[in-house]
Amino acid sequence: MTLLRALASLSLFTSGLQAGSIERIWLSHPSNQPNQMVINWETQAPGDSVVEFGPTSALGQKVILEDKVTLHHVKIPLDFKEGLCHYRVRSGDDVSRVATFKNYSKDTLRVIIVADWGYSKVTDFSAVLRDDPHLLLSAGDNVASLHEKGREGTRAFSALIDQQPALFRSLPFLPILGNHDREITPRGPKPPAHAVYDIEASAYREFFALPGDEWKWHFDLPDFDLRFIALDLNHIQDFGTTWQTCHPYDASSAQFLEYRDLMAQTKAGFVFTLMNEKQTAVQGLTKGLWHEEFVKGSALVTGFGYFADRAELKGGLPYFNTCLKGDGSPYKDPQSKFFAQQDNYLLLTFQRGEPTMQVQFKNMQGEVLDTTVIPKRKL
Incomplete structure (x- = not known):
C-alpha cells in the first residue's frame, strides 16, 4: 500500500x-x-x-x-x-x-527535503504524497518565529504540525534549524540590548525528538550507504551580536570539529550535508574552512534563499537551495547551473546497491524542474 x-x-x-x-x-x-x-x-x-x-x-x-x-x-x-x-x-x-x-524499503528509498515552511503559503502537499516518500527532512526555518501571539514557544511547532496532520502522523520528520526556529523576540532594524534568538533552541529541542544534540545531528541509512548531517549554520554574519542565531562555527568550535571528524570517519557512499546558510557567506567568513569538508561529501543542501537553485562548487560538489516559498529575490549562486522562482522541494531517490542516486527539484504540482545524478563517493 x-x-x-x-x-x-x-x-x-x-x-x-x-x-x-x-x-x-x-x-x-x-x-x-x-x-x-x-x-x-x-x-x-x-x-x-x-x-x-x-x-x-x-x-x-x-x-x-x-x-x-x-x-x-x-x-x-x-x-x-x-x-x-x-x-x-x-x-x-x-x-x-x-x-x-x-517501514523502510529494502530496495528503494525516497527522501523529501523542504525548507522555509514558516513563510510558505503552500497548503497542498498531494504532490509530495504521490512521491510516496519514506522520510521527510528540512533545511531550516520550519516556522516564522516563536513570538507570534498564540504561537509562542513550542506552540509555533504545534501549529506547523496542524497544517498537515496526516503527513506528519505518517512520515518521520527530521528538521534542522534556521534562525526563525529560535526567534524569541522581533528582530528589529538593528541589534537591540537583549538577545533576539535562543541560541540553544530550547523550544525546538523540547518539541522534536531528534538524534544527537538535536541542534546538530546525523542520521544513517546503512541499507542505502547513506548519511545525512545537519549543521547549525544560519545568519553567521551576526555572530557576536544580539542578533546571533547559531552556535559557534570557527575552527576550534565543537560544531566544526565534530563535522570534520564525521567526514573523516564516514564510510558511507552518499553523504548529504544540510544547513540554512548561503554557501558564499560560509566560504567568505570562514576562508574556505568548512568547504574543505563540504567537498568530501556528495552534496550540500540549504534553505537560505526563496527560490530553487543548483550550483556546482569546487570539485563539482552539487549545491542545492530549496524553498517552499519560491518568490524571493533572485540572487543566483555564482556557480548556478539551474534556477527557478517556484515553490519547490527536493526528491532524493536511492536504489540499494546502485552506484548513483538521483536528486530532483519538483514544484508543488509534482512537475520535475531539474534532475541531477550523483555518483557514490570514491573513498
Whole structure:
C-alpha cells in the first residue's frame, strides 16, 4: 500500500474523531540509526503516554510511560519487515485512531527535503504524497518565529504540525534549524540590548525528538550507504551580536570539529550535508574552512534563499537551495547551473546497491524542474 492510499484510508477515520481525541501526532527518529521511531503527541491535560503498535491493525505490542506530561515522546522499535506499521496513542481518556507509517524499503528509498515552511503559503502537499516518500527532512526555518501571539514557544511547532496532520502522523520528520526556529523576540532594524534568538533552541529541542544534540545531528541509512548531517549554520554574519542565531562555527568550535571528524570517519557512499546558510557567506567568513569538508561529501543542501537553485562548487560538489516559498529575490549562486522562482522541494531517490542516486527539484504540482545524478563517493 502506498503512503497516499494509506493517508486516504486514514482520512476516513479522522472524519469521525470524537471531541477530546488526539489529533496532533508527529513522528521522528531519536538516534543515528533507523532502529527506533518516536511517536510524539500533545494533550491538554497531563497524562501518561501509551503507544500500541504492530504490523497489522490488531496492534499487539505496547509501550507505556507513567510520567504525567502534556508533550509526549514514546520510542518504539522498528523491527518489522517491509510494509506498514500500525499504531495508536493514548493518554488518560484521550485516544487516537489507528494510524500507519511505512517501514523502510529494502530496495528503494525516497527522501523529501523542504525548507522555509514558516513563510510558505503552500497548503497542498498531494504532490509530495504521490512521491510516496519514506522520510521527510528540512533545511531550516520550519516556522516564522516563536513570538507570534498564540504561537509562542513550542506552540509555533504545534501549529506547523496542524497544517498537515496526516503527513506528519505518517512520515518521520527530521528538521534542522534556521534562525526563525529560535526567534524569541522581533528582530528589529538593528541589534537591540537583549538577545533576539535562543541560541540553544530550547523550544525546538523540547518539541522534536531528534538524534544527537538535536541542534546538530546525523542520521544513517546503512541499507542505502547513506548519511545525512545537519549543521547549525544560519545568519553567521551576526555572530557576536544580539542578533546571533547559531552556535559557534570557527575552527576550534565543537560544531566544526565534530563535522570534520564525521567526514573523516564516514564510510558511507552518499553523504548529504544540510544547513540554512548561503554557501558564499560560509566560504567568505570562514576562508574556505568548512568547504574543505563540504567537498568530501556528495552534496550540500540549504534553505537560505526563496527560490530553487543548483550550483556546482569546487570539485563539482552539487549545491542545492530549496524553498517552499519560491518568490524571493533572485540572487543566483555564482556557480548556478539551474534556477527557478517556484515553490519547490527536493526528491532524493536511492536504489540499494546502485552506484548513483538521483536528486530532483519538483514544484508543488509534482512537475520535475531539474534532475541531477550523483555518483557514490570514491573513498
